[in-house]
Amino acid sequence: MEAADDHGQHRRPDDTVEVVRQVGALALDAFPGSLLPNVLVRELNQLLTTGGLHPELTEEIAADIFMGAFSDKFVRAARAAAQLLDGSLYARYHDLDRRQLDRLESDRRPWLWPRRRPLLNTFTALCARRAHSAGRSWSAANNGTILEQAQILTTHNLAALVLLGVQPGGPWPELAVAAYRRTEQLIVLSRQQRRPLPTIKDAAYAWRNSLFFLSLAGDDAVPEFLEQARATLAGSPAADTLRALLDGVEDIHRGDRFDVDGVSARGRRLLGWTTGPHWVSQSAAAPAAAQPDC
Secondary structure: HHHHHHHEEEHOHHHHHHHHHHHHHHHHHOOOOOOOOOHHHHHHHHHHOOOOOOOOOOOOOOOOOOOOOOOOOHHHHHHHHHHHHHHHHHHHHHOHHHHHOOOOEEEOOOOHHOOOOOOEEEHHHHHHHHHOOOOOOHHHHHHHHHHHHHHHHHHHHHHHHHHHHOOOOOHHHHHHHHHHHHHHHHHHHOOOOOOOOHHHHHHHHHHHHHHHHHHHHHHHHHHHHHHHHHHOOOOOOOHHHHHHHHHHHHHHHHHOOOEEEEOOOEEEEEOOOOOOOOHHHHHOOOOOOOOOOO
């Protein structure tokens, strides 16, 4: 162990980055529609730290233990993501404002929900505003809506991996389609469940990945993506929901915007967390639509 530790201490930054690139590429290729698990995030961060770098990879925070503040690396990760995605489909779909992120202060102290401390101009405040959480009492579901906005702003490590030079084995459009297929599978699965919200959350994460990959492919790749995605709509038991998602992407691609409720001219924005009934389960003839959040 001492020999291994000594070797790790003398690892060159370019060595560690290359390992992170290889592992990151494997993760994207194998699980394009999933979040990076915390155990992998911690290991990649350790590699980067060992190489003398400052890691920007962020862990997934549990909604029931979130205390209302994000570390500075969330701010750095969000700024880096905004620069990478400035003007892209992802940025337009999720209303990312690069200039707004550049003006943010760091979160210096925890903001505890029960104290109702006034929000400052911080990353936490931005996430709370984007989640429309003002006036809500503390709940895991409310926390979840804020945490999801943090994941959207940071892309939950996708942008950080790309900026480190991670390049998957397949082209970005193929990865976008693969992540969409995962979204499709999960939404269909949610129709068969009495408590569909956890599955809908996973579908929203897969959908966000799909939009990220599609954005890296460029706006010219959007029409072909939509064509491939719509090819299976006719036989899908979740065709109504999937059509709303794809129509929303096409609306944004054409220059439309979502309103405050996430509705565009023909489509809808998909988020995973909600403090009330989810529109995906409401639009389904599911066994029990409108289950409590969990």
